[in-house]
Amino acid sequence: xxxxxxxxxxxxxxxxxxxxxxxxxxxxxxxxxxxxxxxxxxxxxxxxxxxxxxxxxxxxxxxxxxxxxxxxxxxxxxxxxxxxxxxxxxxxxxxxxxxxxxxxxxxxxxxxxxxxxxxxxxxxxxxxxxxxxxxxxxxxxxxxxxxxxxxxxxxxxxxxxxxxxxxxxxxxxxxxxxxxxxxxxxxxxxxxxxxxxxxxxxxxxxxxxxxxxxxxxxxxxxxxxxxxxxxxxxxxxxxx
Amino acid sequence: xxxxxxxxxxxxxxxxxxxxxxxxxxxxxxxxxxxxxxxxxxxxxxxxxxxxxxxxxxxxxxxxxxxxxxxxxxxxxxxxxxxxxxxxxxxxxxxxxxxxxxxxxxxxxxxxxxxxxxxxxxxxxxxxxxxxxxxxxxxxxxxxxxxxxxxxxxxxxxxxxxxxxxxxxxxxxxxxxxxxxxxxxxxxxxxxxxxxxxxxxxxxxxxxxxxxxxxxxxxxxxxxxxxxxxxxxxxxxxxx
DNA sequence: GCCATGGGTTATCGTCGTTAAGTTAACAAC
DNA sequence: GTTGTTAACTTAACGACGATAACCCATGGC
Numbered sequence: 001x002x003x004x005x006x007x008x009x010x011x012x013x014x015x016x017x018x019x020x021x022x023x024x025x026x027x028x029x030x031x032x033x034x035x036x037x038x039x040x041x042x043x044x045x046x047x048x049x050x051x052x053x054x055x056x057x058x059x060x061x062x063x064x065x066x067x068x069x070x071x072x073x074x075x076x077x078x079x080x081x082x083x084x085x086x087x088x089x090x091x092x093x094x095x096x097x098x099x100x101x102x103x104x105x106x107x108x109x110x111x112x113x114x115x116x117x118x119x120x121x122x123x124x125x126x127x128x129x130x131x132x133x134x135x136x137x138x139x140x141x142x143x144x145x146x147x148x149x150x151x152x153x154x155x156x157x158x159x160x161x162x163x164x165x166x167x168x169x170x171x172x173x174x175x176x177x178x179x180x181x182x183x184x185x186x187x188x189x190x191x192x193x194x195x196x197x198x199x200x201x202x203x204x205x206x207x208x209x210x211x212x213x214x215x216x217x218x219x220x221x222x223x224x225x226x227x228x229x230x231x232x233x234x235x236x237x238x239x240x
Numbered sequence: 241x242x243x244x245x246x247x248x249x250x251x252x253x254x255x256x257x258x259x260x261x262x263x264x265x266x267x268x269x270x271x272x273x274x275x276x277x278x279x280x281x282x283x284x285x286x287x288x289x290x291x292x293x294x295x296x297x298x299x300x301x302x303x304x305x306x307x308x309x310x311x312x313x314x315x316x317x318x319x320x321x322x323x324x325x326x327x328x329x330x331x332x333x334x335x336x337x338x339x340x341x342x343x344x345x346x347x348x349x350x351x352x353x354x355x356x357x358x359x360x361x362x363x364x365x366x367x368x369x370x371x372x373x374x375x376x377x378x379x380x381x382x383x384x385x386x387x388x389x390x391x392x393x394x395x396x397x398x399x400x401x402x403x404x405x406x407x408x409x410x411x412x413x414x415x416x417x418x419x420x421x422x423x424x425x426x427x428x429x430x431x432x433x434x435x436x437x438x439x440x441x442x443x444x445x446x447x448x449x450x451x452x453x454x455x456x457x458x459x460x461x462x463x464x465x466x467x468x469x470x471x472x473x474x475x476x477x478x479x480x
Numbered sequence: 481g482c483c484a485t486g487g488g489t490t491a492t493c494g495t496c497g498t499t500a501a502g503t504t505a506a507c508a509a510c
Numbered sequence: 511g512t513t514g515t516t517a518a519c520t521t522a523a524c525g526a527c528g529a530t531a532a533c534c535c536a537t538g539g540c
Contacts, residue, residue: 043487059385061301064526064527064528065527065528065529066526066527066528075489075490076527076528077490077530080528080529080530081486081488085528086528142440142443143439143443145299146444162447182458185450186458188449188450189437189459189462190462191436191440192436192437192459193433193436193463194436195436195439195440196431196434196435196436197432197433197436199432199436200431200435203382203383203384206386210422210424210425210428214422218429218470219429219432221466221470222429222433222463222467222470223462225465225466226463226465226469227462229465229466230458230462230466283518305497314518314519315519315520316496316497317500317519320497320498320499325497326497326498
């Protein structure tokens with residue numbers, strides 16, 4: 001209890017600080033002794049998982065460093081050993097989610113060598129379902145400004161995921177001989193269309209949406225048909 | 241400088257509080273005397289506009305009540321006379337933006353009694369342009385969870401705007417005799433598609449988007465064609 | 481035994497949203 | 511022209527926040 005700081009000011013806060021008994025430390029560690037090298041990585045992973053869960057449950061801004069730490073039974077400052085600040089924790093979660101999404105897309109293209117339109121159709125469906133099944137990760141990753149740590153990354157996971165998708169669209173453009181189609185623009189529009197549904201459904205859960213499967217199937221169909229039709233002249237719609 | 245509070249505790253903060261010289265009060269008021277009834281509404285509007293500007297420039301979470309107040313030359317607590325909390329300020333801005341958007345849509349339908357498809361086409365274009373031209377209001381309104389003040393409102397502006405759009409889609413469904421089309425689902429999908437583009441472009445300004453007008457025109461076309469095609473069987477795409 | 485170091489702690493800072501209590505200027509009635 | 515009343519605003523303070531600085535101490539190689 002010795003005041004070893006130089007200023008000798010009275011303590012003023014620290015009354016309810018870290019004193020939320022609702023959050024108990026996770027005692028699944030097993031050992032009670034201090035650990036050394038290598039264990040740090042484990043702790044780092046624990047922090048990431050706790051943060052992911054709390055971000056998911058309560059959102060980024062409302063999740064505090066202190067509560068992440070408390071849920072692991074450590075003090076808030078211990079977190080700064082593994083991450084420079086709160087934003088860096090979010091950045092790492094974002095990057096991991098982006099990677100998962102990209103792998104999803106790449107696997108699909110490699111595993112199903114069938115009609116490119118069918119592959120694109122399935123990829124779009126997959127994307128939307130992925131988003132809806134990982135609401136919090138999706139929200140963290142796509143529905144808020146990218147933290148600089150991710151944005152300045154040369155291997156920007158968003159760009160990578162986009163490129164995977166672009167390949168699928170290009171396959172369709174070539175297979176269907178959609179002359180005059182800008183595959184890049186089409187991919188951006190398709191992505192925007194997928195993102196919009198996921199984003200709105202996640203952000204407006206109380207909206208009276210039509211039944212989920214109808215909504216998703218119809219949306220995929222709308223987008224894929226749109227890609228086919230919008231690509232080469234508007235011979236069906238009739239809008240000069 | 242008399243300490244009129246009962247507790248006689250030492251002041252501890254209040255050092256840099258409200259002491260940011262960069263933010264000068266807006267001295268356009270003219271009179272220097274205190275004002276009475278009716279002037280309160282003016283101050284309320286001032287707060288809303290300052291908040292809108294600051295939310296726009298720096299985002300909701302980073303904008304503090306103290307800075308909103310400082311930009312008007314009043315103390316932070318004065319704000320609580322007009323709004324119960326920070327969220328309520330955001331809620332009012334949201335509601336106002338929703339109204340503007342809805343009016344946009346209604347005007348368009350009333351003023352141009354031409355081909356329903358053309359009207360829908362223009363409305364979608366309008367929506368996207370509106371979003372891109374009001375990036376911060378759009379972000380505040382659509383890209384974050386609705387505050388309860390707006391959500392619990394019976395005249396939920398989002399629902400109203402949606403209904404306006406639904407009417408346009410229904411016009412198209414009837415004019416083109418798209419049997420088997422669920423106008424409600426189509427509207428939701430169309431809205432999701434529009435929202436997705438606006439949302440992504442606003443949230444990822446550094447992404448290598450194709451040229452803006454190409455992107456928007458192509459997207460509108462993709463969506464409108466998608467509505468036409470997705471509505472009644474997939475006779476063009478060829479995906480069983 | 482010594483000590484560098486990794487994995488923690490406590491104390492503290494400045495800021496935040498928000499509340500409580502007090503101040504002051506403009507009006508109303510007497 | 512004093513006396514309320516009240517709208518509009520202030521100062522002081524609270525508890526929580528992100529972050530930093532300074533310290534503690536068990537482990538493990540020497």
